[in-house]
Amino acid sequence: MTGRAGAVLAEADRRLIDRLQDGLPIVDRPFAAVGAELGLAEAEVLDRLRALLERGVLSRFGPLFDAARLGGALTLAALHAPEAEFERLADLVNRHAEVAHNYRRDHELNMWFVVATGEPGRLEAVIAEIAAETGQAVLNLPKLAEYRLDLRFKA
Amino acid sequence: MNGIAELENADRRLVLATQAGLPLVERPFAAIADATGLPVAEVMDRLVRLQRLGVIRRIAAIPNHYRLGYLANAMTVWNVGDDMADAIGRRIADWPGVSHCYRRPRQMPLWPFNLFAMLHGRDRSTVEAEVAALAAALHPHVREHAMLFSTRILKKTGLRLAGAPPEAASP
Numbered sequence: 193m194t195g196r197a198g199a200v201l202a203e204a205d206r207r208l209i210d211r212l213q214d215g216l217p218i219v220d221r222p223f224a225a226v227g228a229e230l231g232l233a234e235a236e237v238l239d240r241l242r243a244l245l246e247r248g249v250l251s252r253f254g255p256l257f258d259a260a261r262l263g264g265a266l267t268l269a270a271l272h273a274p275e276a277e278f279e280r281l282a283d284l285v286n287r288h289a290e291v292a293h294n295y296r297r298d299h300e301l302n303m304w305f306v307v308a309t310g311e312p313g314r315l316e317a318v319i320a321e322i323a324a325e326t327g328q329a330v331l332n333l334p335k336l337a338e339y340r341l342d343l344r345f346k347a
Numbered sequence: 348m349n350g351i352a353e354l355e356n357a358d359r360r361l362v363l364a365t366q367a368g369l370p371l372v373e374r375p376f377a378a379i380a381d382a383t384g385l386p387v388a389e390v391m392d393r394l395v396r397l398q399r400l401g402v403i404r405r406i407a408a409i410p411n412h413y414r415l416g417y418l419a420n421a422m423t424v425w426n427v428g429d430d431m432a433d434a435i436g437r438r439i440a441d442w443p444g445v446s447h448c449y450r451r452p453r454q455m456p457l458w459p460f461n462l463f464a465m466l467h468g469r470d471r472s473t474v475e476a477e478v479a480a481l482a483a484a485l486h487p488h489v490r491e492h493a494m495l496f497s498t499r500i501l502k503k504t505g506l507r508l509a510g511a512p513p514e515a516a517s518p
Contacts, residue, residue, distance in 0.1 A: 199414045209415070215405030218394050220387075221373060234373060241408075242371050249414045251503050254368040255394075256404040262362065263354065268451065268463075286502045294501035297422065299493070301458075303501070304422070331458055337433060337450040339440035347415050 199249050201347060204232060208240055209250070209347035265312040267334040269319060270301040271326060278302070284325045290318045301331065354402070357385055361393055362402075369406060412467060413500070419471040420497045423478055424460035426453075426490040432461055435488055439464045442484075444477050459491065471496065 201209075207230050216222045223241075224234035232240075244250045259266040273281040278296075285291055285305055294305035309315050316332075323330040354362070360383045370378040376394070380387040397403045412420060427435045432450050439462060440448035448464040468474040478494055 199416075201415075209408060209410055212408035213410070215407045216369070218376065218391050218398070218406070220376065220391075222375065223373065238371055238373070244408075245371075247414070248411055250408050251411045252368055252409040253371070253407070255362075255365050255397075255406045256409070257362065257366065258401055258404055261400065261402045270458075282501045291502060293503050295497040296499040296501055297495040297497050299495045301495075304495070304497075305502070329457075331454050333451040333454065333458070333463075335449045335451060337436060339433075339436040339448040339450075347410065 199247060201249065202240075204230070204236075205240055205244060205249070206347040208232070208237065209244065212241070212253070259308045262310070263312075264308060264310045265315045265334075266306065266308045267315055267319070267332055268304065269307055269322070269333065270304045270331040271322070271328040272301050273303045273326070273328065281326045281328070285322055288318055288322065290314070357383075357389070358393055358397060358402075360385070361390065361397070411500070411503070416469060417467045419468045419474040421466045421474050421478065421494045422497070423464045423466055423481075423492060423494050425462040425464070425485075425492045426459045427462060427485075427488050428490075429461070431488050435485060436462050438485065439481065442477075442481050444468060444474070445481075460493070 208226075211226060211230060217225050219225055221234065223237040226232075227234045227237040230237075241250070241253060245253060271281070271285075282294065282296075282303065285303065286294055288307070290307050290309050292306045292308050294303065296302055297304050307315060307318050309318060315334075319330050319332050361379065364379050364382050369375045370382075372378050374387075376390050377387045379385075380390045383390065385393075394403065394406070398405065425435070425439070436448050436450055439445060442464075444466045446465045446467060448462065450461060451463055453459055453461050466474050466477055468477065474496075475494065478492075482489060482492055
């Protein structure tokens with residue numbers, strides 16, 4: 193597993209993470225506005241946020257784009273990487289800028305990744321490139337319907 | 348970049364300027380204005396509009412759920428009859444601990460599953476018990492199901508539009 197699990201978080205960090213998963217207001221001094229809600233100074237919000245990103249507690253802070261509404265395309269893909277070649281194949285997959293996430297999973301299909309492209313037609317090309325580079329069949333599992341998307345983690 | 352041609356060019360510059368993350372400064376939208384050459388009021392107006400259109404879901408923190416103590420993260424997959432898929436998908440999505448649920452195509456013979464749901468918990472046995480309870484509740488509509496626990500994050504950068512960095516994007 194990447195990173196040390198179960199980080200020890202200050203109470204203020206937990207409140208900040210919970211608050212910032214709900215979205216930053218688009219105002220001139222947004223970190224001051226969030227700080228005012230939480231009883232934290234603007235500088236403290238920024239310092240804590242930088243530290244949480246540096247420690248890897250947060251993987252990212254910024255706009256969450258809807259790839260389809262950007263006019264792009266998104267799919268979930270999977271392949272089987274033989275154990276002896278796992279790292280090499282992970283590098284080949286991750287090298288593509290279009291690969292946004294990649295997880296190892298405990299299954300015969302042990303590499304699962306999200307491919308997002310700015311142009312719908314490009315998706316199949318990236319999948320085909322990855323299949324050719326890795327020498328493995330790549331499952332292409334685009335979303336057909338979505339029943340909820342409300343991912344929040346209580347810190 | 349034909350795919351986002353329906354976005355105005357200024358919107359495209361904003362996407363490229365922010366997809367790696369928001370500047371962590373007191374006035375982040377002013378920093379984006381400096382980086383893109385757009386007036387700060389226009390930056391904020393456009394971001395509000397993109398959010399209203401759903402192009403931006405929200406400007407937010409993305410936790411590494413492992414580091415928050417959600418050590419067991421299972422992608423659960425379900426094979427249900429096509430005629431039942433939407434009804435069962437909605438029931439799975441409402442189950443506690445499920446963060447989202449999608450319908451995806453089967454890929455026979457390798458992959459018979461047509462519903463995907465993510466479940467998260469503090470440890471593996473908690474998630475396994477939750478999935479067993481869910482499977483029991485959905486019986487007899489489920490032909491088979493499986494749990495694929497993630498064991499390692501290999502990459503997590505968020506969505507990126509491949510293309511020129513913001514400073515090189517033409518106006």
